[in-house]
Amino acid sequence: MILFSEDFAKYPGSIVDTRTTNMSFIRMSMILNKMCINNRFFFLALTQPELQGYDPHNLKDNSIELKQRIAYECKINPWYFIREVVRITEQGSGGSPYILNRSNLAQAWVFFNSIDGFQCMPRQIGKTIGTMVLTVWYLYIGAYNCNWGMFCKGLKLQSENVDRLKKIRDALPPWLVHQTLADTNNKEGVTFAELQNSLITFVAQSDKIAAGDQARGQSHAVQHWDEIVYYDNIDKSFPAASAAMSAAGEQALKAGLPSATIITSTAGDIDDPRGREAYRMVCKAIRFTEHFYDCKDREDLMSMIRLNSKNNMVYIEFNHKQLGKSDEWFEKNTANKDPKTVAKDYMNQWLHGSEGSIFPKDLLDQLQCSRKDPLTVTYYESLAIRWYDNPKILTLDSLYKDRPYVMACDTSDNVGRDFTSFCMLDPYDMHTVATFKCNTTNLAFVARCILKFMKDFPRSIFIPERNKNGAMLLDFIFAETRRETFNPLQRIYNSYFQNYTQDTNVKNLDYGSGTVRKEFGFNTSKSATSREFLYGTVMMTALKLNVTRLYDNSLIDEICGLTMKNGRVDHSEQGHDDLFISYLLACYFILFGRNHQLYGIGPDEFMCNIEANGNEIEAEEKRQKKLAKARIVELRKLIDRDVNIIVKQAHQRELNKLMDIIGDEDIIDDTIKPLEQVDKGAITEAKRNRNYSVVDLYKAL
Numbered sequence: 001m002i003l004f005s006e007d008f009a010k011y012p013g014s015i016v017d018t019r020t021t022n023m024s025f026i027r028m029s030m031i032l033n034k035m036c037i038n039n040r041f042f043f044l045a046l047t048q049p050e051l052q053g054y055d056p057h058n059l060k061d062n063s064i065e066l067k068q069r070i071a072y073e074c075k076i077n078p079w080y081f082i083r084e085v086v087r088i089t090e091q092g093s094g095g096s097p098y099i100l101n102r103s104n105l106a107q108a109w110v111f112f113n114s115i116d117g118f119q120c121m122p123r124q125i126g127k128t129i130g131t132m133v134l135t136v137w138y139l140y141i142g143a144y145n146c147n148w149g150m151f152c153k154g155l156k157l158q159s160e161n162v163d164r165l166k167k168i169r170d171a172l173p174p175w176l177v178h179q180t181l182a183d184t185n186n187k188e189g190v191t192f193a194e195l196q197n198s199l200i201t202f203v204a205q206s207d208k209i210a211a212g213d214q215a216r217g218q219s220h221a222v223q224h225w226d227e228i229v230y231y232d233n234i235d236k237s238f239p240a241a242s243a244a245m246s247a248a249g250e251q252a253l254k255a256g257l258p259s260a261t262i263i264t265s266t267a268g269d270i271d272d273p274r275g276r277e278a279y280r281m282v283c284k285a286i287r288f289t290e291h292f293y294d295c296k297d298r299e300d301l302m303s304m305i306r307l308n309s310k311n312n313m314v315y316i317e318f319n320h321k322q323l324g325k326s327d328e329w330f331e332k333n334t335a336n337k338d339p340k341t342v343a344k345d346y347m348n349q350w351l352h353g354s355e356g357s358i359f360p361k362d363l364l365d366q367l368q369c370s371r372k373d374p375l376t377v378t379y380y381e382s383l384a385i386r387w388y389d390n391p392k393i394l395t396l397d398s399l400y401k402d403r404p405y406v407m408a409c410d411t412s413d414n415v416g417r418d419f420t421s422f423c424m425l426d427p428y429d430m431h432t433v434a435t436f437k438c439n440t441t442n443l444a445f446v447a448r449c450i451l452k453f454m455k456d457f458p459r460s461i462f463i464p465e466r467n468k469n470g471a472m473l474l475d476f477i478f479a480e481t482r483r484e485t486f487n488p489l490q491r492i493y494n495s496y497f498q499n500y501t502q503d504t505n506v507k508n509l510d511y512g513s514g515t516v517r518k519e520f521g522f523n524t525s526k527s528a529t530s531r532e533f534l535y536g537t538v539m540m541t542a543l544k545l546n547v548t549r550l551y552d553n554s555l556i557d558e559i560c561g562l563t564m565k566n567g568r569v570d571h572s573e574q575g576h577d578d579l580f581i582s583y584l585l586a587c588y589f590i591l592f593g594r595n596h597q598l599y600g601i602g603p604d605e606f607m608c609n610i611e612a613n614g615n616e617i618e619a620e621e622k623r624q625k626k627l628a629k630a631r632i633v634e635l636r637k638l639i640d641r642d643v644n645i646i647v648k649q650a651h652q653r654e655l656n657k658l659m660d661i662i663g664d665e666d667i668i669d670d671t672i673k674p675l676e677q678v679d680k681g682a683i684t685e686a687k688r689n690r691n692y693s694v695v696d697l698y699k700a701l
Contacts, residue, residue, distance in 0.1 A: 229268025
């Protein structure tokens with residue numbers, strides 16, 4: 001079947017069917033085009049151009065040859081089957097064409113590539129229908145002598161899903177599927193004797209022993225788990241049932257058929273055992289992006305998935321707007337529902353059911369609103385780098401290339417348990433520029449990737465966590481820098497500059513010495529308070545300033561998944577905080593790093609496009625405000641000293657005008673010292689020595 005751009009060449013004469021009457025497929029191609037996706041026509045493929053323009057449901061030519069051609073096209077090209085043949089029956093209608101959206105396209109493409117997929121999307125947008133369409137194609141068109149296992153949370157969902165499948169099957173052209181008395185059609189499943197395929201259904205078991213025996217002794221080429229976050233004893237059933245796919249899955253792949261696990265669900269409670277197990281799968285998976293479509297082939301795709309996930313699973317999540325639904329639709333469908341239900345069922349939010357998040361609801365809402373799709377995804381070999389700014393512009397335009405970007409890395413041992421994560425922030429407003437996560441690569445490879453970042457952005461500063469693996473990462477970087485022109489002291493965060501005094505000697509440092517190297521990186525284990533400082537002061541300051549500019553879905557998921565353990569902030573048992581640690585390290589350097597000038601950073605470069613409350617502002621406007629604030633301090637002193645009433649009134653009028661422009665909230669903040677208490681000489685001296693942090697300056701100004 002056609003899944004990648006090069007696959008068209010495998011079917012000589014195949015075309016892109018731009019004359020299809022299913023406009024949702026045309027619209028999807030246009031959406032991918034706007035996203036700069038090159039492989040944006042595979043779902044419009046037609047391997048037999050002579051079929052273009054024929055409606056399989058209304059054939060003017062009733063010849064057997066034409067029907068055979070259509071049936072063959074359906075078998076080798078499931079996109080044609082979904083696009084032209086499938087009809088979705090609804091109440092009051094005789095059936096409408098299948099509506100393609102970003103989520104069900106991703107689900108189908110991942111499945112046809114024989115890759116396990118976890119699809120999370122809001123209710124009422126056709127999550128289960130998409131899987132039922134794939135099931136019908138597999139059982140009645142594409143496969144031979146295969147079993148499809150369907151696992152449902154209860155008898156009601158089991159019956160509803162089987163009924164959905166039958167409606168889709170029965171809406172096919174009557175000449176396409178020939179049922180006989182040998183076929184079974186009941187609420188527990190269906191069989192199709194002509195192709196020797198079966199749908200076998202299961203429901204969740206409350207008994208742990210029974211749950212551990214589910215699907216034991218059976219063979220499934222495909223499994224579908226629906227609403228897995230409500231599946232009792234999923235931690236017992238899923239491993240047991242997955243074993244049923246080993247032999248049958250291999251046979252299906254040898255026959256050229258897809259074989260994978262499909263999971264469809266809304267988000268769940270992390271504190272619930274069922275939701276906790278599902279969330280564990282999500283945290284181990286790689287998040288889907290449409291840039292996957294541009295992989296060269298399945299081998300290239302799998303190489304990237306293995307490098308960036310722990311379970312070779314793809315997590316597919318889209319919100320209602322990304323699926324073409326308006327806010328009016330959202331308001332209508334969530335009216336009179338409790339906030340927790342809305343968050344899980346319509347906003348894809350994984351919640352701490354019993355304890356709740358450590359953050360207030362308004363901050364969580366802001367986090368959710370800041371989510372963005374990456375502008376593009378680039379690859380360093382198979383390492384997927386998610387960009388929220390255009391990397392071509394950043395590396396070619398000196399206006400952006402020469403910014404002192406701050407990059408941070410939290411390292412793991414990369415053996416499948418934790419992620420090594422990387423985060424790059426724009427120092428002007430602290431917004432996320434790029435991120436990556438990997439778990440199976442070696443640190444030498446990660447070091448080469450980071451060095452490429454450092455070369456592409458010649459003023460960037462790198463701040464790694466200095467743990468066991470962080471030290472190894474730095475060793476690789478130091479080894480490589482011997483061949484480069486930049487000085488590690490000015491490009492990597494170090495205690496020499498952080499604690500710099502007039503007595504500090506940084507001349508002729510021997511970077512081969514362990515004594516010198518141990519001064520580089522942020523040491524989270526050096527003191528008991530370092531981690532608490534990151535998760536306390538740094539975290540709350542950064543979120544207050546930057547909650548609307550985080551963008552990255554994985555980063556936001558990690559923040560929302562934080563909980564309290566033994567009196568301290570930590571990730572849940574199933575979750576991770578690797579990327580968030582990287583983010584906090586970068587924020588630490590921007591907010592609390594000292595002596596930035598020693599790294600070649602100017603006094604007004606960090607946070608020059610945001611105010612003390614996090615609101616965005618142009619750098620020149622911010623400079624003018626600083627001048628105005630200084631003038632306000634001076635005017636207040638003059639007013640206090642003035643004896644002449646005329647002069648005093650003139651100064652008061654000028655002060656009132658400046659206050660109208662600046663506003664009281666910009667003058668006195670609950671975290672900022674009143675201007676009357678500012679020691680002007682101290683500020684001047686601090687600016688001269690530059691031995692202060694950005695937070696220190698904000699408290700002063």
